[in-house]
Amino acid sequence: MLDKLNRRLIEHFGVPERNKRKPAPVDLLIATILSQNTNDNNSYEAYQNLKRKYPDWRELAKAPLKEIEKTIKKAGLTNQKAGAIKNLVVNLSKDNRLDLKFINKMNNKEALEFLTSFKGIGVKTASCVLLFSLYRNVCPVDTHVHRTLNRIGIVNEKSPEKTFLRINENLPEGIAHSLHTNLIKLGRGICRPTNPDCTVCPVADLCAYPEKNTQKAPKRKKNDFLLLDNV
Missing domain, CATH: 1.10.340.30 (Hypothetical protein; domain 2)
Incomplete structure (x- = not known):
């Protein structure tokens, strides 16, 4: 399921660019x-x-x-x-x-x-x-990653730390960076804490969230800047 989710997010958001050099x-x-x-x-x-x-x-x-x-x-x-x-x-x-x-x-x-x-x-x-920094296949879990993965139904956990442990147990090789980055974009722009815009969600058909918002939500300012790929 994580592989399929990752592919779908790449189709929508593209392959995230990485820092041209590994930061210390x-x-x-x-x-x-x-x-x-x-x-x-x-x-x-x-x-x-x-x-x-x-x-x-x-x-x-x-x-x-x-x-x-x-x-x-x-x-x-x-x-x-x-x-x-x-x-x-x-x-x-x-x-x-x-x-x-x-x-x-x-x-x-x-x-x-x-x-x-x-x-x-x-x-x-x-x-x-x-x-x-080390380019390991490890997917960090912040509030956006935690929220989106739980709404989609990949996990059912109450804390980001537990979500982290669950998804990294058997994370498909080589997807950590794109999955992490694109889940943040999904959580910031579409699958927001309140008033998610499910009408434009690229993974709506994969999502088990019972409170989908079928009304088009107001557009918000795009925020694609990611600190850790710019250190």
Whole structure:
């Protein structure tokens, strides 16, 4: 079913473009922390501000927390995010492991366990590193992916973390990036939390959602910018 869903989404949205170069794992991790509970445009601006302020992350490890908070203000939740980023960079710097290259030698389970051992880094954030930086066939689950997969009927889970575990048990090879990206586009533009536009949904015939909206919903501003393919 996931293969069929992926093909149908590609027919509608196309094959998503990937970053022309693999971003460093630590860069991707910091960008993903900034993306929590905000939109991709705001988190991208905050990430760019942070990179300009601290071109070498070791400089960030020595920076006052308030200075980091001010730099990432655009991303919101500045206390929480600044603390998580500084904690990560300080701890990795201690062992001279800031580039995180060593996780390339870990399997997916080991890498997820290691990354989620840091305060403020959950399964979704860690799995984004595996997909967008290591190019592993791992599909992160954010609120859009969780909502759409449950509405369609691929899974029946109450939390994104449980949805993540279910779909990644037997994920068909090579589909993680396109599936993840196109489900986000589906969730943002069509399968919205309220007033979904089921009349234009490319997977409506595959969908088991009992509360389909058969009335054409108002158009919303297109938002296809994805932070993690632009780090």
